[in-house]
Ligand code: 5AD
């Protein structure tokens with residue numbers, strides 16, 4: 001979501017006449033789009049922006065700004081204002097479209113500008129975007145989240161759910177297709193509740209069907225799906241819409257019902273396993289990925305063992321694994337029995353170790369198969385090798401000419417690794 005917002009920011013800046021540089025020394029404006037979902041990225045922002053103090057002293061005309069989720073937090077903003085006195089501009093997640101105006105104000109007055117809105121209001125349409133990639137694109141279909149999982153800061157910094165209209169989404173996707181984009185990823189914190197706030201009765205499954213009709217688009221992906229809201233209708237669509245890729249990212253977070261209840265996830269382990277079963281029946285060969293957290297307050301050894309056994313039972317293709325991180329203002333921060341850091345670390349190593357073994361096994365089962373790959377670029381370590389993604393969202397490396405970048409090709413898998421596959425063009 002932040003990456004997509006950055007594309008809008010870059011689009012707005014280009015309209016204002018800015019060009020882009022990789023070197024901070026050459027920049028007239030340095031803008032950090034921040035995440036606050038865990039503590040680590042926040043720490044990095046303080047570190048990196050702190051270091052710009054020297055540059056700012058050498059080049060007083062330089063404008064430094066921080067936007068996104070960090071300044072959107074009521075408790076963090078005053079800390080940032082004090083700890084980062086050389087930062088000229090702060091704005092949040094709801095007023096990205098106001099960036100040109102805020103920059104004009106700084107240029108006109110030379111004063112620090114801070115503008116944080118409490119509420120997103122209706123989605124703002126018609127904003128430009130500068131995307132890096134010519135053949136795949138993120139498309140935001142909804143903003144915000146209504147779920148309030150007890151560990152999560154997102155609903156506080158991104159506001160309530162607001163869906164874009166199907167017309168606005170389809171317009172954007174048609175324009176992307178006309179510009180040569182082949183793959184779109186539909187974005188929302190919980191795409192399964194798309195449309196619930198709209199007048200029309202289009203739901204997410206209907207939206208997928210509409211996007212499937214757009215000529216030129218060849219692959220459709222989406223993220224993220226909350227297990228509690230996945231409908232039978234959607235599961236059927238996954239199996240029947242030809243452009244919708246055989247991949248579902250379905251964050252489980254934990255395998256213990258005690259922990260799931262205190263996380264306010266509103267489903268049980270048994271329910272999750274039922275969904276997995278249904279999805280695998282409807283879409284043979286689908287790859288399943290997930291998010292899992294360890295060290296949620298009160299997580300006992302037995303609870304953690306439930307997470308390991310769920311991971312084994314499902315056999316995810318891969319998983320993003322996280323150590324629970326306290327977020328100010330969320331209910332879990334106030335819970336008793338916070339898990340000691342050493343225990344959290346020990347658990348995450350165990351979890352990663354198990355998942356790696358499973359990922360490798362699942363990849364090994366693909367050796368000898370033929371897959372469709374969207375070629376994304378040359379491999380960083382060997383320019384004779386291309387890299388791309390299967391419909392199941394797996395990375396494949398294979399020898400080939402750079403002319404194929406942006407094309408869909410057929411590849412035979414010859415070798416499996418934990419994180420990627422190696423293949424040969426057919
Ligand atoms: N600590 C650790 N991980 C978190 N996530 C969300 N909030 C926290 C937190 N406080 C993880 C969840 C979510 C992913 C995007 O980030 O697993 O699915």
Ligand code: SF4
Pocket residue numbers: 145146147148149152153154155189190226
């Ligand atoms: Fe956070 Fe839960 Fe919303 Fe996902 S569904 S963004 S974890 S509150």
